[in-house]
Amino acid sequence: MKRGQNTLQSRSSRLHSIDKKLIQLLAERSQLLARDARERKGNDKSYVDPEKEKKLWSLWRQGLEEHGLNERILRRTFNLVNSLAYEQAERREDWVMALHPRLEAVDIDLPGPVDTVKTRLWLIMGAVLGRDVRIPGAVLNDDLIELIKACNQAGAGMSWDQEGASSGTVCPQFDHSSIFVGQDPLNFYLLLGLSLTSPAVCRFNGGARLKSESMGFLTDVLAEFGARQVFLVPGSDGVPIRVEASGQVPSKVRVPxxxxxxxxxxxxxxxxxxxxxxxxxxxxxxxxxxxxxxxxxxxxxxxxxxxxxxxxxxxxxxxxxxxxxxxxxxxxLDPVLAGYVLAMPAFCGGRVLLHGTFPQAGPERDAFLELSSQAGLDVDVREGGIESKSGGMPKADLRLSCRQSPRLIPLALALALAGGQESILGLSSGQDMDFAAHILASLGMESEQITDQELRIRPARGRQREDLAVTAPNACWSLGLALMALAGAKVSIKNPGVLTSLWPQFWTLYKNLPRPRAKSLAGEDKKEESGHGPKRRRRIVD
Structure with missing residues (x-):
């Protein structure tokens, strides 16, 4: 029995050693390939060098014969490893932003952020039906701008300016077109659906995130439309992809x-x-x-x-x-973006009034209202707006669950930190669990994993010793970290641009706390006014 335990420990030790080396090699490989990709982009070429990928894949293929590996799985691994490099190449240059907000009661009275998903859906419907739809106050984030540009590559007349976005009256036409759809899967699937309604042969490409998407399920769906797709990278089932559509609309489609x-x-x-x-x-x-x-x-x-x-x-x-x-x-209003601003009184007192219609239903809307109630916030949903004030104390048995709304997990963690008492946080993934535990440890708080999706948080026993400097896994974690700074945590974010890509105006709002005004936000828009113009500028507030 003892010999078996020693053997198992030896294997585990070897695996740990191999994985450490593997991560280091992946990082080095990604840096080299990313450097080449940036140079190609600087010469007005695509990030991907097909000839280089062919030569690299030939080396991987030798491993098939030498080690008996599965070709389909290895090819997908090859594409994913390459995506690590292309994601680095596409990543914007960033810098560390130290968060030092004024720790005073907030007084916010502003138009709220408009729902980012509904904005895109309405623009698509306006173009399809030939009706010029205007979305005032649209959040001009990367997903929206990429959708507008992709539609305009197919001949649509969409546009944006500092006051909002417009659909135009021209439906995209896809025959003999090559469309770059950016990073977002929803944008791709919207344009793919539009391309099926008339005879066309077109090509779609996208960023690193889309390249790693598995799209093999499309085969059966496109067949029902009398269409077919061709994955242009051998062994890959993501973009780039060629679509050959007949224009036949079936009477019935079954979702895979x-x-x-x-x-x-x-x-x-x-x-x-x-x-x-x-x-x-x-x-x-x-x-x-x-x-x-x-x-x-x-x-x-x-x-x-x-x-x-x-x-x-x-x-x-x-x-x-x-x-x-x-x-x-x-x-x-967007319940997630609005929710992070509405929660501010829980950290530093005061009030927030956001103008706009708060959703009547939705998992993220419900999760935000439940979190607010747990944290002692007084939230008033009224016609034409929503107001939040610092109310009573947080509930004694604080249970903050966001399993069904993962984008609000950083908010729940920030509220637990501000509550200053023992609480239980419900999460949806191990990645969020690990990052939350890292944040808590850095802030001098104790945590204990109860189950795969629950984390017990205990109050800090001492002051935070060192500034917390982290790379936020996504934009919502940047929002959560910004709220933690309002509770007095010393936080620096190494990639503030990840939030700018989701909500360009947030850092301007944050810089102008405790009393930001609409005029100051309007002057800091990150996008150029255009539908077809040169690359847009980006401004990050520090």
């Missing part, structure tokens, strides 16, 4: 089990449009519509369009009724 939510959302948005081709369109989901997380985006849009639909179990049936497009649809 492995299809991501972004693809389902795109299908559901376009379903009322496709219904007009045959008088009816049926979409068979993998579960009841009530279980689909994106339904709160769609139902208000269907209602404003006048779409006629009914549900029969997992099947949605759309009639080919005429769709009426409002010139200025009601988009509403």
């Amino acid at each position: 089990e492995e299809a991501p939510d972004e693809f389902v959302l795109a299908l559901l948005l376009l379903a009322p449009v496709w219904a007009r081709a045959n008088g009816e369109f049926r979409l068979v989901l993998n579960a009841d519509l009530e279980q689909f997380r994106g339904k709160h985006h769609l139902i208000p849009i269907w209602s404003q369009l006048g779409a006629v639909w009914e549900q029969d179990g997992k099947e949605l049936i759309f009639s080919g009724s005429e769709l009426t497009m409002p010139q200025q649809p009601e988009v509403g």
Whole structure:
């Protein structure tokens, strides 16, 4: 028994040693390939050098014969490892931002951030139906600008300025076009859906995030439209991809089990449009519509369009009724972006009033209101706005769960920190668990993993000794860290630009605390006013 334990420990030790070397080699490889990719981009070429990839893959292929590895899995690993380098090449130059907000009671009275997903969905519908839709106050983040530029590459007339975004009246035409859709999967699936409605041969490409997406499930769906896709990188099932569409709209489509939510959302948005081709369109989901997380985006849009639909179990049936497009649809506030600002009184007191319609439903809306209640915030949802004030004390048994709304996990952690008492945090992934534990340890707080998705947090026993300087895993973690600084934590963010890509105006708002005003925010917009112009400028507030 003892010999077996020693053997197991020896294997574990070897694995740990190999993985350490592997990570180091991956980092070195990514840096070299990223450097070459940046040089190519500087010469107006794509990041990817096909000839170099072929030579590198030939080396990997030798491993197939020498070590008996699975070719399909190894090819996918090769593409993913390359994506590490291309993601580095695409990453914007950043610097460390030390967060030193004024620790005073906030007094915020501003238009709230408009829902970033609904904005894109409405612009697509406006272009498809040939009606110029205007979204005032649209958050001009990277996903929106990339969608507008991608549609305009297909001949659409979308545009943006500091006051919002417009769809134009021209529907994208995809035949003989080559479209770069950026990083976001939803943007890709929206344009892919549009490309299927008329005969066309087109090509889609995207950034490192899209290149690592697995899109093999598209084969069956496109076949129902009389279309087919060709993955242009051997062994890959992501972009770049060529689509050959016949323009046939089927009367019924079944959603594959492995299809991501972004693809389902795109299908559901376009379903009322496709219904007009045959008088009816049926979409068979993998579960009841009530279980689909994106339904709160769609139902208000269907209602404003006048779409006629009914549900029969997992099947949605759309009639080919005429769709009426409002010139200025009601988009509403983004519950996540608004939620981080509305939570500020829990850290430093004061009040926040955001103008706009707060959503009536949705998992992130519900999660924010529950977190606010747990933290003792007084939140008043009213017609035309939402207000939050510092209310009573946090609940004695503080349980902050965000398993169904992972983008609010950083907010929950920040509220637990501000509460200063023992609490339990519900998370959705091991990555969030590890990062949360690292943050807490750096701030002098104790934590204990109770289950795979629960973390017990205990109050700090002493003061924070050193500044916490971290790279935020995503934009929402940057928002959470900004709130922790309002609670007195000494925090520096090594990549503030990751939040700028999601919400360009936040750092300006943060810099002007405790009393930011709309005029100061309007003067700091990061995007140029254009739909076709040169590359946009980016400003990061420090």
